[in-house]
Amino acid sequence: MPVVEITHREEFAASHRLHNPALSDEENRRIFGICNNLHGHGHSYELEVSVRGPVPGRTGMVMNLLELGRILRERVIADLDHKNLDLDVPWLAGRITTAENLAIAIWERLEPVLGAHEGCRMHRIRLYESTKNRVEYCGPAS
Amino acid sequence: MPVVEITHREEFAASHRLHNPALSDEENRRIFGICNNLHGHGHSYELEVSVRGPVPGRTGMVMNLLELGRILRERVIADLDHKNLDLDVPWLAGRITTAENLAIAIWERLEPVLGAHEGCRMHRIRLYESTKNRVEYCGPAS
Amino acid sequence: MPVVEITHREEFAASHRLHNPALSDEENRRIFGICNNLHGHGHSYELEVSVRGPVPGRTGMVMNLLELGRILRERVIADLDHKNLDLDVPWLAGRITTAENLAIAIWERLEPVLGAHEGCRMHRIRLYESTKNRVEYCGPAS
Amino acid sequence: MPVVEITHREEFAASHRLHNPALSDEENRRIFGICNNLHGHGHSYELEVSVRGPVPGRTGMVMNLLELGRILRERVIADLDHKNLDLDVPWLAGRITTAENLAIAIWERLEPVLGAHEGCRMHRIRLYESTKNRVEYCGPAS
Amino acid sequence: MPVVEITHREEFAASHRLHNPALSDEENRRIFGICNNLHGHGHSYELEVSVRGPVPGRTGMVMNLLELGRILRERVIADLDHKNLDLDVPWLAGRITTAENLAIAIWERLEPVLGAHEGCRMHRIRLYESTKNRVEYCGPAS
Amino acid sequence: MPVVEITHREEFAASHRLHNPALSDEENRRIFGICNNLHGHGHSYELEVSVRGPVPGRTGMVMNLLELGRILRERVIADLDHKNLDLDVPWLAGRITTAENLAIAIWERLEPVLGAHEGCRMHRIRLYESTKNRVEYCGPAS
Numbered sequence: 030m031p032v033v034e035i036t037h038r039e040e041f042a043a044s045h046r047l048h049n050p051a052l053s054d055e056e057n058r059r060i061f062g063i064c065n066n067l068h069g070h071g072h073s074y075e076l077e078v079s080v081r082g083p084v085p086g087r088t089g090m091v092m093n094l095l096e097l098g099r100i101l102r103e104r105v106i107a108d109l110d111h112k113n114l115d116l117d118v119p120w121l122a123g124r125i126t127t128a129e130n131l132a133i134a135i136w137e138r139l140e141p142v143l144g145a146h147e148g149c150r151m152h153r154i155r156l157y158e159s160t161k162n163r164v165e166y167c168g169p170a171s
Numbered sequence: 172m173p174v175v176e177i178t179h180r181e182e183f184a185a186s187h188r189l190h191n192p193a194l195s196d197e198e199n200r201r202i203f204g205i206c207n208n209l210h211g212h213g214h215s216y217e218l219e220v221s222v223r224g225p226v227p228g229r230t231g232m233v234m235n236l237l238e239l240g241r242i243l244r245e246r247v248i249a250d251l252d253h254k255n256l257d258l259d260v261p262w263l264a265g266r267i268t269t270a271e272n273l274a275i276a277i278w279e280r281l282e283p284v285l286g287a288h289e290g291c292r293m294h295r296i297r298l299y300e301s302t303k304n305r306v307e308y309c310g311p312a313s
Numbered sequence: 314m315p316v317v318e319i320t321h322r323e324e325f326a327a328s329h330r331l332h333n334p335a336l337s338d339e340e341n342r343r344i345f346g347i348c349n350n351l352h353g354h355g356h357s358y359e360l361e362v363s364v365r366g367p368v369p370g371r372t373g374m375v376m377n378l379l380e381l382g383r384i385l386r387e388r389v390i391a392d393l394d395h396k397n398l399d400l401d402v403p404w405l406a407g408r409i410t411t412a413e414n415l416a417i418a419i420w421e422r423l424e425p426v427l428g429a430h431e432g433c434r435m436h437r438i439r440l441y442e443s444t445k446n447r448v449e450y451c452g453p454a455s
Numbered sequence: 456m457p458v459v460e461i462t463h464r465e466e467f468a469a470s471h472r473l474h475n476p477a478l479s480d481e482e483n484r485r486i487f488g489i490c491n492n493l494h495g496h497g498h499s500y501e502l503e504v505s506v507r508g509p510v511p512g513r514t515g516m517v518m519n520l521l522e523l524g525r526i527l528r529e530r531v532i533a534d535l536d537h538k539n540l541d542l543d544v545p546w547l548a549g550r551i552t553t554a555e556n557l558a559i560a561i562w563e564r565l566e567p568v569l570g571a572h573e574g575c576r577m578h579r580i581r582l583y584e585s586t587k588n589r590v591e592y593c594g595p596a597s
Numbered sequence: 598m599p600v601v602e603i604t605h606r607e608e609f610a611a612s613h614r615l616h617n618p619a620l621s622d623e624e625n626r627r628i629f630g631i632c633n634n635l636h637g638h639g640h641s642y643e644l645e646v647s648v649r650g651p652v653p654g655r656t657g658m659v660m661n662l663l664e665l666g667r668i669l670r671e672r673v674i675a676d677l678d679h680k681n682l683d684l685d686v687p688w689l690a691g692r693i694t695t696a697e698n699l700a701i702a703i704w705e706r707l708e709p710v711l712g713a714h715e716g717c718r719m720h721r722i723r724l725y726e727s728t729k730n731r732v733e734y735c736g737p738a739s
Numbered sequence: 740m741p742v743v744e745i746t747h748r749e750e751f752a753a754s755h756r757l758h759n760p761a762l763s764d765e766e767n768r769r770i771f772g773i774c775n776n777l778h779g780h781g782h783s784y785e786l787e788v789s790v791r792g793p794v795p796g797r798t799g800m801v802m803n804l805l806e807l808g809r810i811l812r813e814r815v816i817a818d819l820d821h822k823n824l825d826l827d828v829p830w831l832a833g834r835i836t837t838a839e840n841l842a843i844a845i846w847e848r849l850e851p852v853l854g855a856h857e858g859c860r861m862h863r864i865r866l867y868e869s870t871k872n873r874v875e876y877c878g879p880a881s
Contacts (some may be wrong), residue, residue, distance in 0.1 A: 033555045034591040042301060044186030044213035044255075049797060060798055062805055068255035071186035071213005073301050084559070087475060088486055089551035094588040095488055113186075113210035125799035129743045133794070159184060159215050162804040165744040175697045176733040191371060202372055204379055226701070229617060230628055231693035236730040237630055267373035271317045275368070304378040307318040326585060328470030328497035328539075333655060344656055346663055352539035355470035355497005357585050397470075397494035409657035413601045417652070443468060443499050446662040449602040459839045460875040510843070513759060514770055515835035520872040521772055610869060612754030612781035612823075636823030639754035639781005641869050681754075681778030727752060727783050 030083035034152055035090075037078055037097045041110035044071035045126040048115075069113070074131075075157035076105065078139060082149035092146050100142055105135055132156045132166040140168070172225035176294055177232075179220055179239045183252035186213035187268040190257075211255070216273075217299035218247065220281060224291035234288050242284055247277055274298045274308040282310070314367035318436055319374075321362055321381045325394035328355035329410040332399075353397070358415075359441035360389065362423060366433035376430050384426055389419055416440045416450040424452065456509035460578055461516075463504055463523045467536035470497035471552040495539070500557075501583035502531065504565060508575035518572050526568055531561055558582045558592040566594065598651035602720055603658075605646055605665045609678035612639035613694040637681070642699075643725035644673065646707060650717035660714050668710055673703055700724045700734040708736065740793035744862055745800075747788055747807045751820035754781035755836040758825075779823070784841075785867035786815065788849060792859035802856050810852055815845055842866045842876040850878065 046069040047061035057065045064070070078101055082091040108118055114126040120138060124130045132154045143151045157163040188211040189203035199207045206212070220243055224233040250260055256268040262280060266272045274296045285293045299305040330353040331345035341349045348354070362385055366375040392402055398410040404422060408414045416438045427435045441447040472495040473487035483491045490496070504527055508517040534544055540552040546564060550556045558580045569577045583589040614637040615629035625633045632638070646669055650659040676686055682694040688706060692698045700722045711719045725731040756779040757771035767775045774780070788811055792801040818828055824836040830848060834840045842864045853861045867873040 031555075031559050031592065031595060033558060035555070036589045036591070038587045040301065042212050042214050044211045047799075049799075052797070060800075060803070062803065063253040064805075066253050066255070066259070068258040069186045069211070069213070070184050070253040070255065071211070071215075072184050073213075073215040084553075084555045087478070089473075089475075089553035089556045090486075091555060091590075093486070093488065094554070094584070095490075098587065111205040111208050111212040113208070113212065116210040117208070127794075127799035128804070129745070129794045129801060130799045132743060133741050158804070159182065161748045161808065163746050164801075165746070166741065169741060173697075173701050173734065173737060175700060177697070178731050178733070180729045189373075191373075194371070202374075202377070204377065206379075226695075226697045229620070231615075231617075231695035231698045232628075233697060233732075235628070235630065236696070236726070237632075240729065269368075269373035270378070271319065271368045271375060272373045274317060275315050300378070303322045303382065305320050306375075307320070308315065311315060324585065326496050326498050328495045331657075333657075336655070344658075344661070346661065347537040348663075350537050350539070350543070352542040353470045353495070353497070354468050354537040354539065355495070355499075356468050357497075357499040395489040395492050395496040397492070397496065400494040401492070411652075411657035412662070413599075413603070413652045413659060414657045416601060417599050442662070443466065445606045445666065447604045448659075449604070450599065453599060457839075457843050457876065457879060459842060461839070462873045462875070464871045510837075510839045513762070515757075515759075515837035515840045516770075517839060517874075519770070519772065520838070520868070521774075524871065608869065610780050610782050612779045631821040634821050634823070634827070636826040637754045637779070637781070638752050638821040638823065639779070639783075640752050641781075641783040679773040679776050679780040681776070681780065684778040685776070727750065 030085060032081060033084050033091050034079050034081045035092070035094055035097065037094055037101055039076050039098065039101050039106050041074050041076065041106050042071065043074060043109050043112050043114050044069050045114040046070070047125060047127060049125055069115075072158050074109075076101070076135065077155040078143070078151070079153040079155070080143055080146070080149050081152045082146070092149060100139070104138055104142060128156050128158045128162065128164040129166070132164050136166050136168060172227060174223060175226050175233050176221050176223045177234070177236055177239065179236055179243055181218050181240065181243050181248050183216050183218065183248050184213065185216060185251050185254050185256050186211050187256040188212070189267060189269060191267055211257075214300050216251075218243070218277065219297040220285070220293070221295040221297070222285055222288070222291050223294045224288070234291060242281070246280055246284060270298050270300045270304065270306040271308070274306050278308050278310060314369060316365060317368050317375050318363050318365045319376070319378055319381065321378055321385055323360050323382065323385050323390050325358050325360065325390050326355065327358060327393050327396050327398050328353050329398040330354070331409060331411060333409055353399075356442050360385070360419065361439040362427070362435070363437040363439070364427055364430070364433050365436045366430070376433060384423070388422055388426060412440050412442045412446065412448040413450070416448050420450050420452060456511060458507060459510050459517050460505050460507045461518070461520055461523065463520055463527055465502050465524065465527050465532050467500050467502065467532050468497065469500060469535050469538050469540050470495050471540040472496070473551060473553060475551055495541070498584050502527070502561065503581040504569070504577070505579040505581070506569055506572070506575050507578045508572070518575060526565070530564055530568060554582050554584045554588065554590040555592070558590050562592050562594060598653060600649060601652050601659050602647050602649045603660070603662055603665065605662055605669055607644050607666065607669050607674050609642050609644065609674050610639065611642060611677050611680050611682050612637050613682040614638070615693060615695060617693055637683075640726050642677075644669070644703065645723040646711070646719070647721040647723070648711055648714070648717050649720045650714070660717060668707070672706055672710060696724050696726045696730065696732040697734070700732050704734050704736060740795060742791060743794050743801050744789050744791045745802070745804055745807065747804055747811055749786050749808065749811050749816050751784050751786065751816050752781065753784060753819050753822050753824050754779050755824040756780070757835060757837060759835055779825075782868050784819075786811070786845065787865040788853070788861070789863040789865070790853055790856070790859050791862045792856070802859060810849070814848055814852060838866050838868045838872065838874040839876070842874050846876050846878060
């Protein structure tokens with residue numbers, strides 16, 4: 030069976046502050062620059078999840094893209110949209126909310142669900158923080 | 172002389188919370204919904220400023236678009252980017268930071284400078300809060 | 314009170330065929346070209362609705378943009394998305410489903426609801442048929 | 456010689472219905488959801504083809520991107536644009552026209568032509584069904 | 598009959614240099630800045646033309662958008678795409694090729710053709726020089 | 740430590756002409772087509788640079804994306820923006836300025852700087868010449 034990669038994209042609006050409480054204020058400013066602003070800032074994030082799997086003749090689909098969208102909205106977007114990433118999201122607690130760490134945490138939250146779809150495996154999380162900056166994570170094995 | 176409209180666009184990343192302290196918590200939740208989230212949220216805003224004016228033969232320009240960009244960055248973006256709109260911006264103090272109020276405040280901040288350019292008048296502020304939502308303000312006379 | 318214009322955007326995926334049953338097949342082909350293809354074709358439409366109104370100090374909003382989105386999805390998108398515009402939509406029956414006629418029909422469907430919001434008036438329907446082609450309708454008085 | 460990947464993008468507007476005639480109506484509704492709508496629906500598809508190859512010093516090009524565009528338009532877009540994918544395209548006959556199957560069929564249609572270019576090999580078909588959903592196919596060997 | 602505005606968009610890739618030969622080199626540098634670079638620079642321009650007119654019941658169209666696109670490509674894009682705007686375009690000779698002057702010249706080139714369509718009038722030329730900068734011209738009467 | 744890929748995007752506006760002086764005028768026209776236009780043409784290029792590396796717990800970042808942007812602007816954009824690629828850029832001298840050759844030259848210019856960041860390696864240069872055409876280069880080892 031041919032193997033195809035499918036990708037679904039959603040948006041969320043959130044605020045955060047880059048700050049490591051284990052470091053001094055001066056070190057935080059040096060490392061995180063304007064992203065360390067005391068009262069925080071925010072982004073309209075764009076989030077993409079990619080799944081790879083075989084295409085059975087019976088359905089012609091790796092999995093239904095609308096179903097992939099539903100899982101993404103229920104497991105991730107509902108928790109992040111119109112929220113403060115540092116204070117409102119239990120599964121981000123204790124992490125510096127850089128784009129890199131967000132991508133890793135979102136992978137960990139989706140992989141158990143999407144990896145259980147027959148024959149599929151989760152392939153990539155891509156997260157846009159703005160039109161200029163994005164990150165990608167392909168899991169611990171990559 | 173022909174009259175042309177020129178527009179420059181910039182982005183900024185900011186956080187805010189929609190909340191009117193004169194109202195009860197319940198009324199705030201009813202009016203502002205998820206935008207009233209206690210710890211705030213954020214957006215990648217896109218901001219456009221439009222100026223109209225005659226095109227002199229000597230320059231072929233209403234005004235230099237790179238100069239318009241410089242004014243926008245110095246007078247507005249520098250104050251808003253990577254900031255909390257409710258707490259970090261003196262010229263927004265006391266305003267509920269809806270997209271509508273932001274557009275009005277940005278107009279008031281730019282008009283004295285841009286309206287002073289020879290023959291020009293400021294025409295419009297357009298502010299995108301996300302790819303789905305935007306507002307426009309054309310000044311008090313419109 | 315300052316007057317501001319707010320705009321919300323949604324997408325829908327639909328099929329249609331441009332064909333006037335009162336004309337001959339040859340005339341239909343001449344007028345509508347490839348859009349007259351017997352078995353139809355389709356588009357990912359982008360639809361924008363704009364409302365103008367005063368901004369009261371109590372809310373700082375013309376109306377809640379999320380509420381405007383809800384009305385647009387319930388009154389329009391739910392009827393058009395993943396549908397055949399010629400066969401599946403009662404309020405388009407008897408109309409040639411050009412972008413122009415779609416914009417007019419969507420205006421007529423939304424104006425009674427949006428024009429009833431206190432102090433507001435509906436200002437514009439903008440409909441993108443593709444990244445290259447769009448239409449705008451500002452109502453019968455424009 | 457350095458190896459570079461080049462990509463060309465085109466759009467097409469088409470209608471389709473997801474339906475497997477070997478299954479019951481109920482199963483079709485369960486599997487394909489709103490995409491099974493009896494009279495079909497449509498999309499503005501974006502299609503990308505990627506080719507990899509060495510860059511000779513004489514031309515500085517893997518192959519001319521304008522030539523790649525011409526091949527894509529002649530071999531694929533001309534057959535799909537403003538068409539019903541289920542009824543109008545001989546080389547899609549008998550396939551459920553999911554994005555996955557479209558990508559595979561387009562690969563099979565282009566690979567014999569593009570793989571014959573000196574030193575090149577076709578690398579990827581990417582197909583956007585909307586701004587939210589896309590698929591990628593990298594051939595049977597991938 | 599309802600009046601609707603239709604808009605078609607095309608792209609072209611061109612080079613130019615902003616320079617007024619009647620001024621000194623120093624004045625040119627002061628007025629045009631980096632756009633005065635001796636060997637020129639270039640842009641991927643996006644050009645939109647808007648036409649307004651009544652929508653007859655027989656066609657449901659102001660004019661066929663594909664026909665509007667054909668006129669735009671034949672009368673304007675064919676002359677500007679992959680050209681040097683200062684040296685290769687007879688109808689731009691003697692003009693400083695600012696975005697403002699380009700928009701005016703394109704209006705003058707299209708208006709005699711598009712204004713002759715029954716009941717239509719040309720409404721606007723919008724020209725994007727980049728994602729950040731654009732101009733609009735609505736004709737001498739505006 | 741998890742490995743993540745980060746990408747920063749910038750734009751530049753430049754002119755060029757595709758022409759190999761070692762070939763006849765006729766051969767140049769045959770190979771490069773409209774891109775061989777005597778007086779050149781131009782593009783609004785979009786340039787992306789991707790870096791891969793581990794994410795230390797102390798910073799949560801591969802490297803600061805704003806720092807990656809600064810390096811890209813200082814080492815590449817400052818030399819290319821509002822320039823003629825054939826005449827104004829010492830490190831492009833002697834190269835046919837195709838998108839392929841630009842991507843290779845930009846890789847060579849950035850790799851010594853970005854590959855020196857602790858634990859990082861440069862992964863990809865992606866260059867858009869227009870919305871339709873792009874190239875990617877992943878280095879000599881790929």
